[in-house]
Amino acid sequence: MASLTAAGAAAWISRFADAVDAQRDHLTDLDSAIGDADHGGNMSRGVRAAADKLAADPPTHLDDLFKAVGMTLVSTVGGASGPLYGTFFLRLASALGHEEEADPAALATGLRAGLEGVAARGKAERGDKTMLDAMGPAVEAFEAAAGSDLATAAAGSADAAASGRDATEPLVARKGRASYLGERSAGHVDPGAASTALLFRALAEAVAQ
Amino acid sequence: MASLTAAGAAAWISRFADAVDAQRDHLTDLDSAIGDADHGGNMSRGVRAAADKLAADPPTHLDDLFKAVGMTLVSTVGGASGPLYGTFFLRLASALGHEEEADPAALATGLRAGLEGVAARGKAERGDKTMLDAMGPAVEAFEAAAGSDLATAAAGSADAAASGRDATEPLVARKGRASYLGERSAGHVDPGAASTALLFRALAEAVAQ
Amino acid sequence: MKKFIGDPQHVVRDALVGLEKSAEQVRVDHEHRIVYRAHPKPEGRVALVSGGGSGHEPLHAGFVGEGMLDAACAGEMFTSPTPDQVAEATATADRGAGVLHIVKNYTGDVMNFEMAAELAGSVRVETVVTEDDVAVEDSTFTAGRRGVGVTVLLEKIAGAAAEEGHDLDAVAALARRVAAGGRSLGIALTSGTVPSVGKPTFDLPDDEMEVGIGIHGEPGRRRVPLAPAPEVARMLVEPILDDLDMTGAPVIAMLNGMGATPLIELQLMYGEVAPLLERAGVTVARTLVGNYITSLDMAGCSLTLLRADDEILRLWDAPVNTAGLRWGA
């Protein structure tokens, strides 16, 4: 696949929904340790709703598609992750514009816009032990490989997201609920970073064929 | 000891208090199974207060002594056992009259009066799985042996109270809290019958020397 | 045992300190463990005295105040108060028009209040005994039925009547009418722990619950598998409606928590109970959902239905100002 098509984007979201469902309890366990035990439920409710929406009424243009995903996440997830993931997809939609497909360079620009949207909305910085710590490396890796083909860039971003997720474990949280734990937040992987790793793995799988 | 003296009576109550303290958790366990888990606490609070009262201000006459015991139990125990044991001692006091000692026949009359007071106050019958099932046999055994010496009569009544206590185990309760359990009350010894067995054992021990 | 307590033997004493400090409606006689109104009602009005074992908060002390009780006697945990205590409360609360004793039907409570009434001397005392628990199916073989949830409703309604100036006979007759029209049933998910005992009164496996419990942490009539809320609602509603016809009159409904069950579960349970009542033709005119007559830290709930009438509803709506129940004042 040279470019991300609307069908590819729908496959991305569908795979993301499956992955979140499969990891639902794991995400909640991570959130139990340093949060309030709802991240698995929040994400699975929202991403499933987004996937269902795309399946019921498949948009042909990427901006419509990601806007639908973003709006659905915003209006079904709640909590911190709803506005953040919602903003990610809304910004991605705007950046991609009314196109039927996006080549790696366009997608890189879109992902960067999404990342910046999350940073602006959440006012977190890298190292604060949030989803940014997976999303930042993932977007950078994608950008770095945007000259090669889509599958390669996506696979690299997925690996970078996973490393970023793992790297949150020793950190002390400074944003979100986990920050209230202070030092006790160290020693646990951030749940939002874990769901972000699933997001980029789903992209890599969706564009791999 | 041919007769129960005021000193003997005080020893009776003091031994009863020691026995109840020693069996406090056991009485509560019995009450947990078919009641509300307070019989040990109720009895130990009351009988200890009665023993303390006698020790602080030892009456010389039996009626004053048992009246003090009865009033103290009534005003410190609460629950079902307070009025019942209180009534037992108040009736015993009245029946013995203003005497310094009571021979076995007089004591038999007094115990009978106490028993009848408990039956009148609680409106229970023998076989209802209450303290009456230990108190009834105990008083009858004492009456039957009242012709012999005090120690023998008291020892017989203690044995009868213990058998009466054990005989409550298979019964279905028909009075008091345990009756609300219906058939489920069977298979447990009645807590009040157990404390009554301690009462008569304490009497036997107090007059044995 | 995990509880906010100091010395387990002195929980009742210590809690009365906090009640007095936090509830402007009451003053406390700590020696006798009697909770009185901070501002006694005028002379010539009937006074209401209740009491019972502690561990059922807000019952009874939390219901002392304008429009409800004049005095409440706090017994030891789950142990009825003593006759001298009740007699003292009766003498102090009396405003010259006599005193109504409100007694839950337990052997100990009945005997202690009986002896208190004998001790009351010149004060005229009438007694109403609540016995609304339908879990005791064949009450001829017991000491009658237990008094549970209707006690709360009765204290409110009779309290309003006394406030209006009705005489002792009228207040007592009304109270008996309320007692006769109330029915309750309770279900427990866990056993409570009596502080001085330090361990739960009974063990209840994770997949079972007790049906037909009272308010003293005692086991219920039967143990059944843990069931979802709609089924529990049926177990609560059906025995009550089988026992007393609640149609053709306005009904006051109380869905009561046993102490450790959070409000969201009580709301949810009432959401299951309400349609069952509707379908059975019962018209609920007033509703209470919350912790009103508890059993220490037992998780569970009870349902009370009171067959009311216009006068009872009017008295129910009258102002009340207590720590545990307050409106219109």
Added chain:
Amino acid sequence: MKKFIGDPQHVVRDALVGLEKSAEQVRVDHEHRIVYRAHPKPEGRVALVSGGGSGHEPLHAGFVGEGMLDAACAGEMFTSPTPDQVAEATATADRGAGVLHIVKNYTGDVMNFEMAAELAGSVRVETVVTEDDVAVEDSTFTAGRRGVGVTVLLEKIAGAAAEEGHDLDAVAALARRVAAGGRSLGIALTSGTVPSVGKPTFDLPDDEMEVGIGIHGEPGRRRVPLAPAPEVARMLVEPILDDLDMTGAPVIAMLNGMGATPLIELQLMYGEVAPLLERAGVTVARTLVGNYITSLDMAGCSLTLLRADDEILRLWDAPVNTAGLRWGA
């Protein structure tokens, strides 16, 4: 998990049914999970909209009614409501004089209400954020302090001001004054269980407790050995008084239960707290003891102190008629 629930995924939905059936003060938009006053306030008055994750009952829906909130948005369990939900509540509650959003300081709540205010279009919205939890000691390294108990007091006091007819700026300024004067701290004996998760959020050994918990079942700042009530009272009082001087002004005190702690323990704890405050020169003018802002079935309590003044006390005493707080009406 032992709870009175049906489908664990639908606890919020099902509880709103029971709330609507039992609380005459409210009507419920079940589609959007918004609880409104049954009788909206007159045109031209400022409206108060709050909301947050569910599991904190009676907060917020139980505080909808005369003298308090106009609308409350119920999020999923421990999950803030969504922007469209809050925007819908804002548009419907507005009586032409603008809307005050009352938001507890959590990343999710703040962001969702922020987006809702952006969506509100022509309705003027002011926002007050509560952040009273002193457990977060060094709040420069966090998303600020958590909003907990003072939210209850603020909703009452700002609600009374809105009822009196003050404009949006005045109500918002007052609300910010209340938020600035409130401090809280919480301690848990057990973890609560989120129904859809089915097991306790954290394990807590029998001989330990969590100090500095919030209201989302999260672990606290530190774990300490289980302590008797007098010591727990000190752990609650001292950090609050260290953080804000509460002397020289009348104080409103709330001793709040987390959901599974029975009233008798809260009363007892207040009995330990009150003398500590007295000794520190703090004058408690008003007191609340009970379950007002809970954390599902967590056993525990929190203390909130609000540095008040005569105006705040007057607004505190004004009539309120909600399911969870009621007096004078």
